[in-house]
Amino acid sequence: MRRRDTLTEDLFDWQPPKVVAGYEEDVAGRGALDNRISRTVAKALKDAREAGKTRAEIAADMSRYLGRTVSEDMLNKWSSEAATHRITLDAFIALIDATEEFDLLGFVPSRFRYVAVPEAYRDLIVLHLAKQKQEEMNRFVEKLEADQRTKFKRGRS
Structure with missing residues (x-):
């Protein structure tokens, strides 16, 4: 019987x-814009809960960040596709x-x-764009x- 190597990764x-921030198409990519916003907020709240952060903690943190009260009820409304009240941009940033x-x-x-990519990748992106431009210029030259x-050959004949 062969033993499997457990130390070497496949x-x-x-x-x-x-490297790109965003949710899958099924979360934020279909339906009316207000529904996509709600699903996106709901997904973030769900993922935060799975990471151990309650809605009460999130609401308290958002309240501190904004300097005004954000309640769990507000989070529930912002994450509900049935609600008509949508999250504001400043609250989205606080979220x-x-x-x-x-x-x-x-x-x-x-x-x-x-x-949206992490700032750490900005220089790599600029480098790639510069190399593309360099290749374009090399082809032009x-x-x-x-x-x-x-032209020189034609002139000599």
Whole structure:
């Protein structure tokens, strides 16, 4: 009987780290905008609860952050698709702060086909864009040089 190596990781099991903030399409991607907002808030509250933070704690943290009262009832309304009252932008920011559910950050940019990424990746993105531009310029220079060689050859014949 062969014993399985438990010390070596399987390379095929590796998944790249998540670098883009946001929820899956089923949470925030379909339906009316107010429903998508509610589902996004509900998902953040659920994930925070699974991480050990109650709605009462979240409401208290948001209240401190905003300098005004946020109640559990307000959280319940903001996370209900049936409610007509939606979360305000400042409360949305306070919710991110209170829950540390940074996938919330991806909600607005995703509506416009943008993404939110951690600041640590900014320089890598700029580097990639600079390399793309450099490659474009190299192709441009190569074309100019080829055109000049062709013109030079025609002029000599």
